[in-house]
Amino acid sequence: MPVEEFVAGWISGALGLVLGHPFDTVKVRLQTQTTYRGIIDCMVKTYRHESLLGFFKGMSFPIASIAVVNSVLFGVYSNTLLALTATSHQERWAQPPSYTHVFIAGCTGGFVQVYCLAPFDLIKVRLQNQTEPRARPGSPPPRYRGPVHCAVSICQEEGPRGLFRGAWALTLRDTPTLGIYFVTYEWLCRQSTPDGQNPSLATVLVAGGFAGIVSWAVATPLDVIKSRMQMAGLKHRVYRGVLDCMASSVRQEGLGVFFRGLTINSARAFPVNAITFLSYEYLLRWWG
Ligand SMILES: C[N+](C)(C)CCCC[C@H](N)C(=O)O
Numbered sequence: 001m002p003v004e005e006f007v008a009g010w011i012s013g014a015l016g017l018v019l020g021h022p023f024d025t026v027k028v029r030l031q032t033q034t035t036y037r038g039i040i041d042c043m044v045k046t047y048r049h050e051s052l053l054g055f056f057k058g059m060s061f062p063i064a065s066i067a068v069v070n071s072v073l074f075g076v077y078s079n080t081l082l083a084l085t086a087t088s089h090q091e092r093w094a095q096p097p098s099y100t101h102v103f104i105a106g107c108t109g110g111f112v113q114v115y116c117l118a119p120f121d122l123i124k125v126r127l128q129n130q131t132e133p134r135a136r137p138g139s140p141p142p143r144y145r146g147p148v149h150c151a152v153s154i155c156q157e158e159g160p161r162g163l164f165r166g167a168w169a170l171t172l173r174d175t176p177t178l179g180i181y182f183v184t185y186e187w188l189c190r191q192s193t194p195d196g197q198n199p200s201l202a203t204v205l206v207a208g209g210f211a212g213i214v215s216w217a218v219a220t221p222l223d224v225i226k227s228r229m230q231m232a233g234l235k236h237r238v239y240r241g242v243l244d245c246m247a248s249s250v251r252q253e254g255l256g257v258f259f260r261g262l263t264i265n266s267a268r269a270f271p272v273n274a275i276t277f278l279s280y281e282y283l284l285r286w287w288g
Contacts, residue, residue: 013070
């Protein structure tokens with residue numbers, strides 16, 4: 001099994017993640033809190049109350065976990081494609097796989113990575129939603145003191161299964177949309193590359209960026225539901241399931257609720273995924 005594909009997936013995921021985390025914090029806050037009037041308002045308030053550090057809340061765990069999550073995503077994707085088409089990564093541009101195979105491999109990668117991602121994503125969302133400024137003498141401490149404390153508290157208060165809160169919504173969000181993600185990337189690369197050649201640096205950047213935007217645009221409605229279900233255990237507002245969360249969100253806030261965070265998700269998706277695909281492709285070429 002080509003191990004380099006897992007390592008390349010990890011490094012490229014980490015680079016993308018750091019770049020995109022401030023956008024991600026604004027997105028999570030807009031999706032789960034009703035106190036902000038929009039992106040700019042959320043950014044200004046976060047900066048005023050919590051300084052620049054506020055935008056980087058909840059980042060340490062994703063950095064550690066991206067090693068597992070992105071290497072599983074890209075590794076399973078690539079190896080599924082290898083099993084389906086019997087062409088290794090080096091031969092993949094010369095003998096391109098069919099889009100159906102790319103889609104199936106993407107969905108498989110997406111499905112498998114959810115089980116690594118779910119607990120880390122839950123902790124990230126809980127920490128990002130703590131709007132208290134850094135501890136000052138006299139001010140009440142935030143509920144969670146950090147990622148480990150957060151994980152332990154969730155286990156104690158909600159049981160170990162609590163760590164998988166929202167995992168079903170995450171599965172529904174990621175399985176089809178990661179299929180779309182890889183198909184968009186492949187399609188855009190092939191459109192702008194002569195047959196049989198490797199795509200250029202600019203092509204990889206643009207195709208990666210758009211793959212991110214397209215897949216996030218499709219994923220946003222379930223992203224909102226996923227984030228709300230992850231916060232539910234905390235706010236004592238428990239949903240009976242994905243459908244119940246959808247129905248009660250629409251009832252209270254209208255259909256627009258499904259598009260919360262769409263703009264910021266797209267703005268984040270371009271640079272994050274451009275860097276992710278660029279480093280993935282080039283690392284594999286160097287090692288090739
Ligand atoms: C498929 N869906 C859009 C949900 C996720 C795509 C994830 C890609 C990348 N790690 C990122 O954070 O943008």
